[in-house]
Amino acid sequence: MATQQSRALGRIAVAPSVIALFLWMIVPLAMTIWFSFLRYNLLDPNYACSLLTPGQLFDEANRCFAGTSNYYYFLTDPAFFKAMTNSLLIVGSVLLISIVGGTLFALLLDQAIVGRNIVRLMVIAPFFVMPTVAALVWQNMLMDPIIGFISWITKSLGMGAIDWFTHYPKTAVVIIVAWQWFPFATLILLTALQSFDEEQKEAAQMDGTPPLSFFWYMILPHLARPITVVVLIETIFLLNVFAEIYVTGTGGRAGNLPYLVYQYGLLSNDIGGASAGGIVAVVLANIVAFFLMRMIGKNLEG
Amino acid sequence: MARAVSSRRKWTFTLIAWFLAFLIFFPILWTILTSFKTEGDAAAIPPRFLFFDWTFENYGVVQERSNYFKFAMNSVILALGSTFFALLIAIPSAWSMAFAPGKRTKDLLMWMLSTKMMPPVGALIPLYLIFRDFGLLDTRGGLIAVLMMLNLPIIIWMLYTYFKEIPSEILEAARMDGASVWKELVYVLTPMAIPGIASTILLNVILAWNEAFWTLALTTKDAAPLPQFIASYSSPEGLFWAKLSAASTMAIAPILVLGWFAQKQLVRGLTFGAVK
Numbered sequence: 001m002a003t004q005q006s007r008a009l010g011r012i013a014v015a016p017s018v019i020a021l022f023l024w025m026i027v028p029l030a031m032t033i034w035f036s037f038l039r040y041n042l043l044d045p046n047y048a049c050s051l052l053t054p055g056q057l058f059d060e061a062n063r064c065f066a067g068t069s070n071y072y073y074f075l076t077d078p079a080f081f082k083a084m085t086n087s088l089l090i091v092g093s094v095l096l097i098s099i100v101g102g103t104l105f106a107l108l109l110d111q112a113i114v115g116r117n118i119v120r121l122m123v124i125a126p127f128f129v130m131p132t133v134a135a136l137v138w139q140n141m142l143m144d145p146i147i148g149f150i151s152w153i154t155k156s157l158g159m160g161a162i163d164w165f166t167h168y169p170k171t172a173v174v175i176i177v178a179w180q181w182f183p184f185a186t187l188i189l190l191t192a193l194q195s196f197d198e199e200q201k202e203a204a205q206m207d208g209t210p211p212l213s214f215f216w217y218m219i220l221p222h223l224a225r226p227i228t229v230v231v232l233i234e235t236i237f238l239l240n241v242f243a244e245i246y247v248t249g250t251g252g253r254a255g256n257l258p259y260l261v262y263q264y265g266l267l268s269n270d271i272g273g274a275s276a277g278g279i280v281a282v283v284l285a286n287i288v289a290f291f292l293m294r295m296i297g298k299n300l301e302g
Numbered sequence: 303m304a305r306a307v308s309s310r311r312k313w314t315f316t317l318i319a320w321f322l323a324f325l326i327f328f329p330i331l332w333t334i335l336t337s338f339k340t341e342g343d344a345a346a347i348p349p350r351f352l353f354f355d356w357t358f359e360n361y362g363v364v365q366e367r368s369n370y371f372k373f374a375m376n377s378v379i380l381a382l383g384s385t386f387f388a389l390l391i392a393i394p395s396a397w398s399m400a401f402a403p404g405k406r407t408k409d410l411l412m413w414m415l416s417t418k419m420m421p422p423v424g425a426l427i428p429l430y431l432i433f434r435d436f437g438l439l440d441t442r443g444g445l446i447a448v449l450m451m452l453n454l455p456i457i458i459w460m461l462y463t464y465f466k467e468i469p470s471e472i473l474e475a476a477r478m479d480g481a482s483v484w485k486e487l488v489y490v491l492t493p494m495a496i497p498g499i500a501s502t503i504l505l506n507v508i509l510a511w512n513e514a515f516w517t518l519a520l521t522t523k524d525a526a527p528l529p530q531f532i533a534s535y536s537s538p539e540g541l542f543w544a545k546l547s548a549a550s551t552m553a554i555a556p557i558l559v560l561g562w563f564a565q566k567q568l569v570r571g572l573t574f575g576a577v578k
Contacts, residue, residue: 005483007402007404009398009402009483010398010399010401010402010404011398012394013394013395013397013398014394014395014398014399014410016391016394016395017391017392017394017395017414017454017458018395018410018414020391020451020454021414021417021451021454021455024417024451024454025417025420027428028424028425028428028429029420029424029425031427031428031431031432032424032425032427032428035427035428105322108315108318108319108322109319111311111312111315111319112312112315113312113315113316113319113320114312114313114316115316115320116319119319119320119323120323120565121562121565122323122324122326122327123322123323123326123327124561124562124565125326125327125330125558125561125562126326126327126329126330127561128508128512128554128557128558128560128561128562129330129512129554129558130511130512130514130528130529130532130553130554130557131512131514131529132514132518132529132530132532132533132536132553133333133532133550133553133554134329135536136532136535136536136546136550137329137330137332137333137546137547137550138329140543140546141329141332141333141336141543141546141547142329142332147345147346147347149332149349152347152348152349156348179326179329182326183326184572187565187568187569188569188572188573188577191566191569191577192577225577226573226577229573229577230573233572233573236418236419239421240421240422240423240515242422242514242515242518243514243515243518243529243533246518246533247532247533247536248536249536257421257423258421258422258423258515261423261426261427262423262426262519265426265427265430266426266430266519271427271431274426274427275427275428277423278421278423278424278425278426278427279424281421281423281424282420282421282424285419285420285421285424286419288419289416289419292419293412293415293416293419
């Protein structure tokens with residue numbers, strides 16, 4: 001088996017990646033933690049420090065200790081609660097749409113249909129569309145209340161135009177994000193379905209197994225693993241949805257946690273507050289990750 | 303009788319599937335169609351589907367006004383550059399983990415994956431400040447480094463699952479013949495690993511091309527890739543639909559084509575080999 005030499009070489013080969021990833025993870029994290037305890041504003045550092053904690057400046061950037069006040073302000077900011085619910089809303093609804101819709105659609109595409117390959121190409125296409133394009137196209141060409149395509153349909157049906165981004169900004173963002181991620185789930189689940197044993201399918205048909213119980217007892221267990229993977233991957237990306245909110249200008253009402261941190265940091269220049277927000281986001285993501293990693297760890301072993 | 307029923311069933315399913323697929327694809331199709339309209343036709347109610355004055359002028363105007371090629375060039379450089387440097391350190395790592403696994407290899411892989419769970423906002427502020435202080439804001443080099451680190455875990459995982467499928471008997475045979483580790487790497491492993499590496503490149507280029515959070519936050523002009531180019535069309539004065547459509551079409555077309563070719567690898571790569 002592996003010789004002494006190749007094992008030593010193996011360590012050297014792994015080292016760069018491990019070191020790079022470790023630094024990539026730990027340096028920004030450490031800095032974020034450090035900043036989160038500082039009163040640190042890029043625009044007007046003096047004001048914040050001298051007014052609230054006089055005589056506590058400790059470096060040339062006019063930063064001073066803020067204790068836990070950044071956390072206090074961030075966590076008690078009404079915007080935080082809103083952002084968190086929006087984050088959960090986006091992740092939850094898009095996951096639901098992806099898994100349920102994706103499973104149903106994958107089952108449909110797994111049937112003997114004509115031109116399945118072309119259908120599959122059309123279905124997966126939205127996944128490759130860059131988020132900023134998806135957001136702009138939906139906002140302007142489809143969901144515009146006056147000349148958008150959807151409003152033309154709803155008006156033709158006599159339902160009147162819907163002003164999505166004024167009245168239902170969250171629904172609009174969920175629709176755009178789901179449009180991009182539902183195809184991904186469909187593609188993965190379809191691939192998994194196609195590896196299902198044909199003979200079992202035929203045997204079940206011969207035995208006259210009702211389709212529903214066949215789905216429940218045979219197909220669904222077969223899909224357990226791909227579904228786990230879809231949940232993991234989509235959660236990683238969905239927790240961090242940003243462009244769709246940024247570009248459509250719905251940050252005020254549909255803004256999620258990443259957007260709120262961006263707002264604190266790069267719009268208000270409040271580095272301390274943004275860092276506290278970043279740490280809160282990291283902690284929340286880790287809670288989610290903890291369960292997901294255990295799930296996927298178990299699922300990927302076999 | 304049975305055949306008639308199953309044929310009817312087949313066509314029903316086909317019809318439903320095509321209808322739904324068309325709905326899903328419609329926004330893209332509509333964008334492409336609109337990009338060939340005049341602004342007047344683009345805003346017409348009821349919408350004009352195929353019977354309008356086809357024109358290519360939007361593409362020219364977009365290129366002229368916002369210099370598409372500069373952004374596209376940045377996208378290409380960032381996507382290829384980040385992929386190249388990531389592969390440089392990922393290939394040896396994945397190779398050694400696949401062929402000389404230690405006790406901790408599984409844990410190491412899981413840890414690498416877990417770095418993807420870290421929300422970018424947790425690193426946004428320090429990275430922004432580091433970039434600012436070192437003059438890396440809006441530079442290609444800085445962004446290549448970020449994109450490289452961003453996708454490194456996925457690249458290592460993907461390569462690992464591909465390399466693991468190379469039968470180790472072949473390596474043993476090569477060793478029996480007295481091949482050195484280096485020779486083993488160059489003559490035995492590399493040829494067998496090339497398809498896996500190619501798939502990894504394909505997927506990573508797609509991910510890097512579409513990455514929006516970091517490119518929006520860390521670039522403004524010089525190093526800005528296509529997501530930033532499109533975002534500039536979200537300002538009110540930029541809202542001319544035919545031009546927006548032309549810009550969008552140009553931004554997504556290359557990757558859409560690549561993506562269609564990469565479907566299978568995408569499934570495998572993004573599921574870490576769990577679904578093939």
